[in-house]
């Protein structure tokens with residue numbers, strides 16, 4: 796497997812496809828949203844133009860105030876379908892900004908049953924300024940080998956259940972290091 800290349804599709808959101816949640820062709824843009832409880836209006840994500848730190852487009856997620864007891868992962872911006880290999884080191888890098896400082900959690904997961912997390916989860920503080928966030932992890936898959944369809948997820952409710960606001964992302968890269 797090639798090292799150094801971004802394994803994500805459309806990491807810079809430069810191939811925007813109207814809005815989430817899905818329309819007929821939305822899957823082509825690589826990204827999707829997840830809502831734990833379909834009856835709760837957690838918010839929405841869109842690919843927008845203007846003020847993008849990379850290229851002409853970025854993702855903007857508007858988070859509503861949600862019910863008490865909601866978990867951080869109950870509203871996700873995610874991408875699946877890229878390979879992660881056991882024992883290899885990866886670097887995840889992205890740009891993030893929020894309407895006000897808030898916690899955002901990110902995970903790189905096995906996409907299937909438990910255990911879910913080959914790369915550990917990390918929690919960061921997004922602020923009102925675009926910030927480059929970068930971290931490395933060593934992938935650990937229970938069965939070894941390569942998971943051909945891993946999942947990257949930004950947990951939009953990690954800031955708590957009363958943290959309405961926007962969280963924006965751009966230039967998301969996941970690279971296997973040599």
Ligand SMILES: [Ca+2]
Nearest residue numbers: 807849850852
């Ligand atoms: Ca972009």
